[in-house]
Amino acid sequence: MSKAVKPAPASRLGRWWLKWRFHINILLLLVPLGFMPKYFADASLFRGDSGLGERDIGTVQVGPWSVQLAEMRAEAPTPDGPAGYMKSFNAALCETCIEPVKAAYLRIGKPRSLRAAGVIFFGTPYRLSATLPIPERTQADAELWITLEGWDGSMHQASIPLRQASPATVAWLAQRGGK
Structure with a gap:
C-alpha cells in the first residue's frame, strides 16, 4: 500500500498560511488578554466592589436624610442620540432613611414642583442610579438638585454646585463655549 502524499499548495498565500497559521491563532488568543484589565475594572465598578462610581462626590444632607453621591464615570457627558448628552450618577441612601424615602x-x-423634579433614581436603596440629561446651554455655575420624597408626602431638596459634582462636565461645557 502506498501512502497518499499531499501536494504543497501552489499559491503564495497557501504557503504563507501553512507557515504562519499557528502564530496567527496564538495572536487571536493573546489580543483579548490585553483588554482584560479594563473589563475587570468595569465589572468591579458595575458590581459595586470599587464603590459607587469612579468619582465620589460625598454625602449630601437633604432635609433630615442624607445621600451618598458619586459620578459613575469621571468623564464628559456622552451623546445619546436624539436625547442629547447624558451623564450617569449613583447614590446610596443612609441607613435610617431607607424606609421613609419613597x-x-x-x-x-x-425644580419648580415635584412634577418637574427631574430624573428618578432607580435600583436598590444601597445603589441607586440615574442618567441625567445635560442641556448644551447649561451654565458653568449651575447647581445639581437632589429631591427626596417621603412616604408621608414630605419633600426635601438640596443642591450642590455642578463644579463640585462633576468637574469633567464643567470642563466640557467650557470647551463647547456658547454652542
Missing part, C-alpha cells in the same frame, strides 16, 4: 430625583437647576 423616591429620589436628580435635576440641573431648581
Whole structure:
C-alpha cells in the first residue's frame, strides 16, 4: 500500500498560511488578554466592589436624610442620540432613611414642583442610579438638585454646585463655549 502524499499548495498565500497559521491563532488568543484589565475594572465598578462610581462626590444632607453621591464615570457627558448628552450618577441612601424615602430625583437647576423634579433614581436603596440629561446651554455655575420624597408626602431638596459634582462636565461645557 502506498501512502497518499499531499501536494504543497501552489499559491503564495497557501504557503504563507501553512507557515504562519499557528502564530496567527496564538495572536487571536493573546489580543483579548490585553483588554482584560479594563473589563475587570468595569465589572468591579458595575458590581459595586470599587464603590459607587469612579468619582465620589460625598454625602449630601437633604432635609433630615442624607445621600451618598458619586459620578459613575469621571468623564464628559456622552451623546445619546436624539436625547442629547447624558451623564450617569449613583447614590446610596443612609441607613435610617431607607424606609421613609419613597423616591429620589436628580435635576440641573431648581425644580419648580415635584412634577418637574427631574430624573428618578432607580435600583436598590444601597445603589441607586440615574442618567441625567445635560442641556448644551447649561451654565458653568449651575447647581445639581437632589429631591427626596417621603412616604408621608414630605419633600426635601438640596443642591450642590455642578463644579463640585462633576468637574469633567464643567470642563466640557467650557470647551463647547456658547454652542
